[in-house]
Amino acid sequence: MVSPLLQAVTVCSVTWFLWKFFRRFVVKTDLDNLPGPSSPSFIYGNLRQLYDRQAFKYHRRLGEEYGSVVRLHGRFGENILYTYDPKAMHHIVIKDQEVFQESNWFTRMLLHLFGPGLLSTLGDHHRKQRKMLNPVFSINHMRHMTPIFYDVCHKLRTAVEARVRSGAAEVDMVGWMGRTALELMGQAGLGYSFDPLVAEPKDQFGEALKNLMPTLSALRGMQQYFPLFEAIVPPGWRRPIANLVPWPAARRMVELRDILRRRSTEIYEEKKAALLSGDEALKQQVGEGKDLMSILLKANMEASEEDKLPEEELIGQISTLTFAAMDTTSNALSFTLWRLAQNPDAQAKLRQEILEAKDACGGGDIGYDDLVSLPYLDAVCRETLRIHVPAPLRFREAKQDIMLPLSEPIRGRDGKLMHQILVPKDTSVFVGIAASNTNKALWGEDAYEWKPERWLQPLPEKVLDAKIPGVYANLMTFWGGGRACIGFKFSQLEMKIVLADLISAFNFELSKPIYWNMAGVQYPSVDPRGDKPEMPMKVSLVKEAVRV
Numbered sequence: 001m002v003s004p005l006l007q008a009v010t011v012c013s014v015t016w017f018l019w020k021f022f023r024r025f026v027v028k029t030d031l032d033n034l035p036g037p038s039s040p041s042f043i044y045g046n047l048r049q050l051y052d053r054q055a056f057k058y059h060r061r062l063g064e065e066y067g068s069v070v071r072l073h074g075r076f077g078e079n080i081l082y083t084y085d086p087k088a089m090h091h092i093v094i095k096d097q098e099v100f101q102e103s104n105w106f107t108r109m110l111l112h113l114f115g116p117g118l119l120s121t122l123g124d125h126h127r128k129q130r131k132m133l134n135p136v137f138s139i140n141h142m143r144h145m146t147p148i149f150y151d152v153c154h155k156l157r158t159a160v161e162a163r164v165r166s167g168a169a170e171v172d173m174v175g176w177m178g179r180t181a182l183e184l185m186g187q188a189g190l191g192y193s194f195d196p197l198v199a200e201p202k203d204q205f206g207e208a209l210k211n212l213m214p215t216l217s218a219l220r221g222m223q224q225y226f227p228l229f230e231a232i233v234p235p236g237w238r239r240p241i242a243n244l245v246p247w248p249a250a251r252r253m254v255e256l257r258d259i260l261r262r263r264s265t266e267i268y269e270e271k272k273a274a275l276l277s278g279d280e281a282l283k284q285q286v287g288e289g290k291d292l293m294s295i296l297l298k299a300n301m302e303a304s305e306e307d308k309l310p311e312e313e314l315i316g317q318i319s320t321l322t323f324a325a326m327d328t329t330s331n332a333l334s335f336t337l338w339r340l341a342q343n344p345d346a347q348a349k350l351r352q353e354i355l356e357a358k359d360a361c362g363g364g365d366i367g368y369d370d371l372v373s374l375p376y377l378d379a380v381c382r383e384t385l386r387i388h389v390p391a392p393l394r395f396r397e398a399k400q401d402i403m404l405p406l407s408e409p410i411r412g413r414d415g416k417l418m419h420q421i422l423v424p425k426d427t428s429v430f431v432g433i434a435a436s437n438t439n440k441a442l443w444g445e446d447a448y449e450w451k452p453e454r455w456l457q458p459l460p461e462k463v464l465d466a467k468i469p470g471v472y473a474n475l476m477t478f479w480g481g482g483r484a485c486i487g488f489k490f491s492q493l494e495m496k497i498v499l500a501d502l503i504s505a506f507n508f509e510l511s512k513p514i515y516w517n518m519a520g521v522q523y524p525s526v527d528p529r530g531d532k533p534e535m536p537m538k539v540s541l542v543k544e545a546v547r548v
């Protein structure tokens, strides 16, 4: 006999499915009137084309063929709105950010992995965390961290030098950029050392963080069903069930979660104990108490009861910040080295600027204020982050029906002009941040070309007039509004210090063709299938390169 509970569940599921079907296929919305490609598959829609490792041409084609407001297809015929229209982006990212929220599966999964950190909280809860964390990333704190950054970078330089001392050699620079970014975040972010950058790293926490992205991509999109798993499996059963799943990636995910949670708690406890023991104990720690977590813990102790964050939210920031900081900045640096290797004149010009600045400060490290104002170094970073967006796949979900205004009217499939579009509740919205950064209508016909010089002159009026809602340089690379990248100044400083140290000492050339792979964070590979992140480069000492 079928239990009444099962009957109720079946009735609810069928009603839900019929309602979804009715909403999608019977009630036509503005989205059905938008231009866009057809769907190659009822099950996947255009998602496989959008996420394909070589999806770059597809992303470009969307804008070139259909414009800045496009209808795509999601799973089972659902509509997806794709846009890089500046006014629409302004509403999604700033004005109506409470309506266009992170997807539920994304926040639930990160909450499970890291605990309640910035990436997994929403609304007032998130705003309270930002209020406490924003000052931690102030320019003043970045300035005090500069010596920590240099210490780590000198170790990187020594490691690369050891490999090329007796002549030019092939060095996997993406591997080194990854190790350096993790160690920089470790020392300057957490006051913790993951990797001495001499021998092979052995830290379990660091290894777990490095394995997170590959394990997530091995789940092949199944992580989107995580809220469903949570809804039907009671908390006490989740681990035994996950351990029984005949799928190594899912079991690995559980192991990684355990390591991240355990080590974050240990790091937090050590830091708290040092803080309570006073300044001398802090000075004995990696980072001497100048790291982001020490600053955060101190600020939290001094905050009013109303503003204080509970311990589990402080612990939640440890993996959150390291995860968000690591692959993004290391791949941004890899992109920059790759571009400089393809453009030897730009590399020589950058080296000259850096060497002159070093000479001006007696041959040592360039101080914070001088470094951040080197014009060509800044132009190289901006141009690379304009044309190569490390984290390009940015989705939001409309939490209610909402009218989205457009900068310019578009012609619908029925021939009528649309000045705004009604976005129905639950619609997924893909914001084309890479398309916005290379929009020819704003940046000009050379928008796809890497030209640092464009930043040494006034930007086109159209770029300024468009009021792009990004926090950085009229670009969407670091997002904008209340969920903009909190670490963008940290990452800029990191890029500049690593480049100043490496470019002044070494010459970089490409030794093999490199493929870039579309992913949560883009990465380079030698194999066109992109199974393994790799970027071998021919590296030589600068003196040798100049002599040749």
Ligand code: HEM
Pocket: 118, 119, 130, 189, 320, 321, 322, 324, 325, 326, 328, 329, 332, 389, 390, 391, 394, 395, 476, 477, 478, 479, 482, 483, 484, 485, 486, 487, 488, 490, 491
């Ligand atoms: C080139 C390097 C980086 C890029 C391109 C980048 C990009 C982004 C983007 C696009 C977002 C918005 C994600 C979304 O809401 O959809 C974001 C958020 C975030 N980033 Fe970064 N990021 C970089 C480096 C860093 C660094 C170095 C840190 C930490 C030190 C960091 C910490 C965060 C955090 C915590 C968030 C979540 C902010 C919130 O929701 O309040 N990022 N980043």
